[in-house]
Amino acid sequence: MDAFISRKRRRLSPPSALVDPRPGPSLFEAPAEEESTDFKLALLASLHPNLNHEALLEALLASQGSVEDASETLNHSRTASPRKRPMTTAVGYQSSLSSFRITPPQSTGLAKRPLTKKGKTLFLYSPEDIERHTPCSIIHNFLPAEQADELLLELLEESPSYQKLEFKLFEKVVKSPHTFCFYVDNWEEKTEYIYDGRKVEDVRLTTPGMRKASRPVEEAVNQEIQRRVRDFYPSGKKLKNQSADRWTPNTAFVNCYDGPHESVGYHSDQLTYLGPRAVIGSLSLGVAREFRVRKIYAEDGELRKDDGSLADAQGQISIHLPHNSLLVMHAEMQEEWKHSIAPAHAIDPHPLAKNKRLNITYRCYKEDLHPQYTPKCKCGVPCVLRCVTRKKETRGKYMWMCHTNYIPGQDGCSFFQWAEFDDDGRPPWWSNTSRLDSSTEERDGGENESSKHNT
Numbered sequence: 001m002d003a004f005i006s007r008k009r010r011r012l013s014p015p016s017a018l019v020d021p022r023p024g025p026s027l028f029e030a031p032a033e034e035e036s037t038d039f040k041l042a043l044l045a046s047l048h049p050n051l052n053h054e055a056l057l058e059a060l061l062a063s064q065g066s067v068e069d070a071s072e073t074l075n076h077s078r079t080a081s082p083r084k085r086p087m088t089t090a091v092g093y094q095s096s097l098s099s100f101r102i103t104p105p106q107s108t109g110l111a112k113r114p115l116t117k118k119g120k121t122l123f124l125y126s127p128e129d130i131e132r133h134t135p136c137s138i139i140h141n142f143l144p145a146e147q148a149d150e151l152l153l154e155l156l157e158e159s160p161s162y163q164k165l166e167f168k169l170f171e172k173v174v175k176s177p178h179t180f181c182f183y184v185d186n187w188e189e190k191t192e193y194i195y196d197g198r199k200v201e202d203v204r205l206t207t208p209g210m211r212k213a214s215r216p217v218e219e220a221v222n223q224e225i226q227r228r229v230r231d232f233y234p235s236g237k238k239l240k241n242q243s244a245d246r247w248t249p250n251t252a253f254v255n256c257y258d259g260p261h262e263s264v265g266y267h268s269d270q271l272t273y274l275g276p277r278a279v280i281g282s283l284s285l286g287v288a289r290e291f292r293v294r295k296i297y298a299e300d301g302e303l304r305k306d307d308g309s310l311a312d313a314q315g316q317i318s319i320h321l322p323h324n325s326l327l328v329m330h331a332e333m334q335e336e337w338k339h340s341i342a343p344a345h346a347i348d349p350h351p352l353a354k355n356k357r358l359n360i361t362y363r364c365y366k367e368d369l370h371p372q373y374t375p376k377c378k379c380g381v382p383c384v385l386r387c388v389t390r391k392k393e394t395r396g397k398y399m400w401m402c403h404t405n406y407i408p409g410q411d412g413c414s415f416f417q418w419a420e421f422d423d424d425g426r427p428p429w430w431s432n433t434s435r436l437d438s439s440t441e442e443r444d445g446g447e448n449e450s451s452k453h454n455t
């Protein structure tokens with residue numbers, strides 16, 4: 001089928017729903033490099049969001065691969081009837097997204113070719129497309145609707161006291177463009193954790209609603225991990241350095257985005273306490289926002305922009321995150337991709353949250369990586385764990401580094417040491433740290449995570 005797709009076609013104006021609205025060269029002004037069928041279907045889907053995959057494909061075939069002709073046909077077609085959307089039963093209920101799919105229903109596994117193009121944004125909505133084209137999976141309408149609303153109300157009460165993070169970037173002190181707070185499941189861990197060289201001061205105990213949601217999140221994330229390994233990883237095996245243990249959340253960052261302009265820039269989450277190949281369960285509540293992901297490419301002069309950055313070198317993917325959706329960031333995410341919450345031009349206010357989006361990222365802090373065990377730098381501060389992502393020769397290796405560099409007004413000691421982990425992501429000292437056999441057993445027995453750090 002791809003043979004006909006390689007025919008030349010006329011150009012088209014960009015569909016606003018698919019192409020990044022920021023100023024920049026338009027996809028359609030690019031040299032006449034032919035797009036794949038998947039990409040053409042994505043364009044058509046964004047122009048005709050109410051039509052299903054089969055109808056779009058049929059129109060594309062009938063138009064001999066011309067997106068413009070197919071779109072025109074669909075505009076005037078009486079045979080391709082738009083799918084009816086079911087009436088929503090609850091606020092923020094996510095109705096069927098199959099009409100937005102770009103992946104044929106029978107396809108499984110990772111997409112063979114990326115759909116993204118340099119400097120462009122591809123918008124994905126359906127779970128099938130998201131798991132095929134990104135290192136994430138998504139479950140819509142995750143909690144019972146009432147429970148999600150209760151949790152949202154609880155966090156709306158907490159969020160006015162959340163703080164912005166201050167950090168140092170190229171000698172400038174910068175404030176994160178959103179607020180957040182760190183929660184732990186027990187108090188003993190409260191003063192121990194260090195981010196960007198400082199103790200996290202505002203640490204709170206996980207709220208009752210967060211704790212109630214934690215169990216279904218744990219169940220779902222573990223199922224998603226198993227499915228990911230089975231259906232997407234080579235030979236159905238977990239990745240090297242990925243933990244073989246059950247994923248058990250014990251901490252969370254709650255992020256609050258108050259209005260369309262609040263955002264978080266592209267980053268990878270710190271691995272210091274999560275360890276290599278971390279998995280994170282991210283529950284979105286309130287206003288729907290765009291979660292953007294882009295792959296990290298190794299150092300390559302040709303991909304660099306004039307300002308030296310590699311941003312947008314290969315395009316980005318936007319994942320729509322509606323109220324009450326659980327996004328699982330899988331084990332390949334933090335080392336190989338970056339993510340962000342993009343500022344929005346406009347948002348649909350949520351009946352309970354108004355302009356706010358609240359997001360809980362449930363995390364599994366590893367006992368072996370508690371700061372009492374990890375290497376300290378010459379400043380006497382437990383090191384940060386990083387992964388080499390850009391340098392081709394050492395890509396994928398882990399390192400312990402001084403993170404005092406990031407504290408406004410302080411210079412670090414430049415401490416550096418390669419970090420070793422076994423196949424299951426355990427550091428060399430893991431057999432010396434006290435442990436219970438199974439964290440699930442421990443939780444079921446009513447004890448908490450802190451008991452593991454007491455000795």
Ligand SMILES: O=C(O)CCC(=O)C(=O)O
Pocket residue numbers: 253255264269282291339340341359361
């Ligand atoms: O708000 C989100 O969905 C993402 C938050 C995030 O990236 C983080 O907490 O590290």
Ligand SMILES: [Fe+2]
Pocket residue numbers: 267268269339
């Ligand atoms: Fe993050």
